[in-house]
Amino acid sequence: MAEFSEGDRVSWRSHGGRAQGTVLKKITSDTEAAGRTVRASKDDPQYLVRSDHGGEAVHRPSALEKEG
Known part of the structure; x- marks a missing residue:
């Protein structure tokens, strides 16, 4: 399972x-x-993300990809 930290840049399908x-x-x-x-x-976390357009969403780690 992928791990992400606060401040990581990510992308997802929309x-x-x-x-x-x-x-x-x-x-x-x-x-x-x-x-x-x-x-x-703890075994099945999700991540709160803010899109570049200002909206907030919650995603499972499998839906996110780390950017650059």
């Missing part, structure tokens, strides 16, 4: 092709983020 942004934090417990309930654990 409706319009490919989106890019920055990792804000690693989520390791159930919480509310990006307008939804996020189910996460």
Whole structure:
């Protein structure tokens, strides 16, 4: 499983092709983020990211790719 740190530049598939942004934090417990309930654990983390267009989203590590 890929690991990301706060501040990492990442990209992911989006409706319009490919989106890019920055990792804000690693989520390791159930919480509310990006307008939804996020189910996460230490063994199944998710990442809160901010796109270059200002929106926030939560993604599993498998959906993210580290940029440059």
